[in-house]
Amino acid sequence: MKVLYTRISTSINQKVDRQIVDKDQYDYVLMDTCIGSTLLYERPKGSEIEKLIKWGKLKELHVHSIDRLGRNTIDVLSTWKDLTEKGIRIICKNPSLQNIDENGKVDKFSELMISILSTLSKFERDQIRERQMEGIRIRKEKGLYRGRRINTRDTPTKLLKKPKSKKILEYIDKGYTYDEISKIVPCSRTTIVKVKKTREDLQMVHS
Numbered sequence: 001m002k003v004l005y006t007r008i009s010t011s012i013n014q015k016v017d018r019q020i021v022d023k024d025q026y027d028y029v030l031m032d033t034c035i036g037s038t039l040l041y042e043r044p045k046g047s048e049i050e051k052l053i054k055w056g057k058l059k060e061l062h063v064h065s066i067d068r069l070g071r072n073t074i075d076v077l078s079t080w081k082d083l084t085e086k087g088i089r090i091i092c093k094n095p096s097l098q099n100i101d102e103n104g105k106v107d108k109f110s111e112l113m114i115s116i117l118s119t120l121s122k123f124e125r126d127q128i129r130e131r132q133m134e135g136i137r138i139r140k141e142k143g144l145y146r147g148r149r150i151n152t153r154d155t156p157t158k159l160l161k162k163p164k165s166k167k168i169l170e171y172i173d174k175g176y177t178y179d180e181i182s183k184i185v186p187c188s189r190t191t192i193v194k195v196k197k198t199r200e201d202l203q204m205v206h207s
Contacts (some may be wrong), residue, residue: 004029006031009035021109023116030049036067040079053083053088061083062092064092065092065093066097076117078183080179153180164187167184168187168195169195
């Protein structure tokens, strides 16, 4: 099954015309109207893509630009990796990329470009982390940083109900590694371990 996926933003005046060309060649044309910060599979039409993947029906996913696949570079790379491992062909028009060519082989040029994007995303993560730590250091020097306030710890049930915790558990159940999950969500490895252990503890209590 060949699917064309498009997304236009609700925050700016975007037109979908340029994203849809020769739509008759696709089995489905799915279009989301939402902000780009939403995870692909949490979007209304993006969730339909996930269902097609689970049912084993999706063979090719076409997008106008690579940023349609996720909310940030890390998320896009995760989606690209996941679909490639499942043997699903991704064809992107802007820039011109494909994970698998018509002969079923990995496209070397696209693999190189994705590798470059991966390096840039790591640099981006490191920069964000560095700015966070610098901000904390400055606030500590000024006596403004207090860390977590007393009696603000979440109960196990409340912790597992958080959107981030649900997403962590979802990726754990899909077999993702801690390092992969920390890049996708994003979160620390400690948070992943905490959420996983909390669920296991609750399951033991109710078993």
